[in-house]
Amino acid sequence: MSLRQSAPWRLTSAIALALVAGVVSVGGASLVRLAALNTDTLRSIGSLPPHIVGLFEEPLNFQQAANGVYFVFDRRAHSVYTIDPAKTSARKAVDIGQEAGRIIQPSGFDAAADGSFIVADSPRNRQRIQTFSVTGDRLDGFFLPGQPAARVTIGNQILNGLNAIQYTGKTLLISHPESGALFTEYSLSGYAIRSIGQLRPTGYEQDRDLHLAMNAGWPLVDPTGGYFYVFMAGRPIFRKYDERGGLVYERLIQGRELDAFLEQQPTRWPRRTIEDREVPLVTPVVQAAAVNPQGQLWLVFPVGYTYVFDPQGDKIRTVQFNGAGPINPTSLSFTRDGRLLITPGCYEFDPRGG
Numbered sequence: 001m002s003l004r005q006s007a008p009w010r011l012t013s014a015i016a017l018a019l020v021a022g023v024v025s026v027g028g029a030s031l032v033r034l035a036a037l038n039t040d041t042l043r044s045i046g047s048l049p050p051h052i053v054g055l056f057e058e059p060l061n062f063q064q065a066a067n068g069v070y071f072v073f074d075r076r077a078h079s080v081y082t083i084d085p086a087k088t089s090a091r092k093a094v095d096i097g098q099e100a101g102r103i104i105q106p107s108g109f110d111a112a113a114d115g116s117f118i119v120a121d122s123p124r125n126r127q128r129i130q131t132f133s134v135t136g137d138r139l140d141g142f143f144l145p146g147q148p149a150a151r152v153t154i155g156n157q158i159l160n161g162l163n164a165i166q167y168t169g170k171t172l173l174i175s176h177p178e179s180g181a182l183f184t185e186y187s188l189s190g191y192a193i194r195s196i197g198q199l200r201p202t203g204y205e206q207d208r209d210l211h212l213a214m215n216a217g218w219p220l221v222d223p224t225g226g227y228f229y230v231f232m233a234g235r236p237i238f239r240k241y242d243e244r245g246g247l248v249y250e251r252l253i254q255g256r257e258l259d260a261f262l263e264q265q266p267t268r269w270p271r272r273t274i275e276d277r278e279v280p281l282v283t284p285v286v287q288a289a290a291v292n293p294q295g296q297l298w299l300v301f302p303v304g305y306t307y308v309f310d311p312q313g314d315k316i317r318t319v320q321f322n323g324a325g326p327i328n329p330t331s332l333s334f335t336r337d338g339r340l341l342i343t344p345g346c347y348e349f350d351p352r353g354g
Contacts, residue, residue, distance in 0.1 A: 073109035093136030112169035120162035142190030224295035290332035
């Protein structure tokens, strides 16, 4: 083989080696990552003991306050439990009921670092939000105008804006595309403070219910500053907003793990009747979301994979979870020391593992 023939081979071999390493030098300066990221399998480092987990009918949220107290939101039992930091006993902090201080048909839950928490429920089909102390005493509450509108369906759970509610400790963030903005910040007494984010174009603007469903999502506080908004359904996208509500960036979510799933998404959505009203049956492309203390966004997909994005919106990791067996989380929450709590199973993970 002549030198003229072998030079291209040597160049190709160098590129192949660089692909294995994951980087290629461009112009002797910047580095471009070309290799696909491997999938990390995170294995549980703990969980609530079986005698406590056995108390719950449908745990949909598992969180921990700064003082170490754990919370479990049991949607089917219409209850909130607190568990002591040593995980030896559980107490029902909020029980079923329509009156103030109790909950009925709950849909959303979130806890603050100080141990206070909020629950969104629907007594007599009215949207209510209540704030409770760590012991379950009612601190405040209010009703939102209008009836809860179904937006996205996960299994037998019908989601609306209150399912994605986030509690900052001082205010509430609620997905509210009906208002013309993606989400609204409320005081704990029910006063709208401001609205953030323009609705995205969906191609379904002529079908109001479907257009709003494609704009429903999770408003998430970034501990390092600003907010994320993750669209639940439709084209998989998330946005970052600054503290003033200005758009910082928008990112389209892509990955080989999602290719077949996204290709099967319908262009026509079936409809069904819920409470005498016909609504589109929309299923999510993202089923859970959370932000860790470093400002990294974690997104769970129905196909069993979780993607992690850095504060600049770049995907840096692909994760799967394993407890007693493979787990696809229905909720994620981070503790102040960085541990990751998930349902189902009420497991704990060290997100640095894998």
